[in-house]
Amino acid sequence: MSAYDMQKTDLATRLARIEGQVRGIARMVEEDRYCIEILDQVSAITKALQQVSLGLLHDHLEHCVVDAVHAGGSQAQEKIDEATSAIARLMRS
Amino acid sequence: MSAYDMQKTDLATRLARIEGQVRGIARMVEEDRYCIEILDQVSAITKALQQVSLGLLHDHLEHCVVDAVHAGGSQAQEKIDEATSAIARLMRS
Amino acid sequence: MSAYDMQKTDLATRLARIEGQVRGIARMVEEDRYCIEILDQVSAITKALQQVSLGLLHDHLEHCVVDAVHAGGSQAQEKIDEATSAIARLMRS
Amino acid sequence: MSAYDMQKTDLATRLARIEGQVRGIARMVEEDRYCIEILDQVSAITKALQQVSLGLLHDHLEHCVVDAVHAGGSQAQEKIDEATSAIARLMRS
Numbered sequence: 001m002s003a004y005d006m007q008k009t010d011l012a013t014r015l016a017r018i019e020g021q022v023r024g025i026a027r028m029v030e031e032d033r034y035c036i037e038i039l040d041q042v043s044a045i046t047k048a049l050q051q052v053s054l055g056l057l058h059d060h061l062e063h064c065v066v067d068a069v070h071a072g073g074s075q076a077q078e079k080i081d082e083a084t085s086a087i088a089r090l091m092r093s
Numbered sequence: 094m095s096a097y098d099m100q101k102t103d104l105a106t107r108l109a110r111i112e113g114q115v116r117g118i119a120r121m122v123e124e125d126r127y128c129i130e131i132l133d134q135v136s137a138i139t140k141a142l143q144q145v146s147l148g149l150l151h152d153h154l155e156h157c158v159v160d161a162v163h164a165g166g167s168q169a170q171e172k173i174d175e176a177t178s179a180i181a182r183l184m185r186s
Numbered sequence: 187m188s189a190y191d192m193q194k195t196d197l198a199t200r201l202a203r204i205e206g207q208v209r210g211i212a213r214m215v216e217e218d219r220y221c222i223e224i225l226d227q228v229s230a231i232t233k234a235l236q237q238v239s240l241g242l243l244h245d246h247l248e249h250c251v252v253d254a255v256h257a258g259g260s261q262a263q264e265k266i267d268e269a270t271s272a273i274a275r276l277m278r279s
Numbered sequence: 280m281s282a283y284d285m286q287k288t289d290l291a292t293r294l295a296r297i298e299g300q301v302r303g304i305a306r307m308v309e310e311d312r313y314c315i316e317i318l319d320q321v322s323a324i325t326k327a328l329q330q331v332s333l334g335l336l337h338d339h340l341e342h343c344v345v346d347a348v349h350a351g352g353s354q355a356q357e358k359i360d361e362a363t364s365a366i367a368r369l370m371r372s
Contacts, residue, residue, distance in 0.1 A: 204301050221336070222361060225335055225339075228332050228369075232329075232369075235324060238304075239318055243318065245314060272315050272319065276322055276325075279323075279326050
């Protein structure tokens, strides 16, 4: 089993934690906490979201892309192009 | 008034929307939606968080850093170093 | 043919152009050009490097990963984990 | 003196090294080196460029922005907006 594998329950737990972190930032803003502290919390959420992206992407390569390769024809090419475009959007975000 | 100015209420609105987007992703995972669609939603949240960071950073430069420059002494230097470190963490996240 | 396909000669051309852009920045620093102008040139190079990364990554998925899937066994899994790790490093850089 | 201060000679040295790294990648492509190895070299260059950006940005805040604050009037506001826009472009690149 790969280090990147995320079960649905694992993804759900991570997303619930991220939701809590976003609420935490709203509270920090409300309490006029120091900007730099808030900025670091935003960086922490961005990193947690990146881990979610990598888990989803790994799962996509391992299942959808591998299946398309086995199916043969133009599907593999299409799936690889689509995955590359999604990675491009992640790198830019 | 600068395009980057974010009132506290504006920040609160943006964070509430981001919280809703995170919940939306949890729902998409639950419903087994297509990975690439979910990945694009994660990219959208990352971009929304970046806008929040830029608003906070602008506010920090405009208030804390400007005040430290007026106060003079080593404070301005310290605040500028601290802001640069925070920008470094944002760029890496 | 995919929009991401980069021939070896295309890659060589892009890298030669990036090398020229880096030399251009060195010249701008030498001539004391305005910081913001130099920063924007650095952003332009980073974007050009990202395009190179995406081309290399697409090529890797299309050749090495697809070959490993056809070979079967644990190789596909290993290649997909390795690609995911490389994407993680690109996203963080 | 701040950890982010970069003398002109330091910047020139870093840029010359980056130029050499780009040439190194062109050589790796020419020699058909393994994609993942090349990708990691691209990540290394992106990180080196980020360090250059942070040095330039710190210098900009410490000199141009601080001078504008001392000059007073609308100049400080304009410089801070301009710096925030440049940081936004760096974060997206």
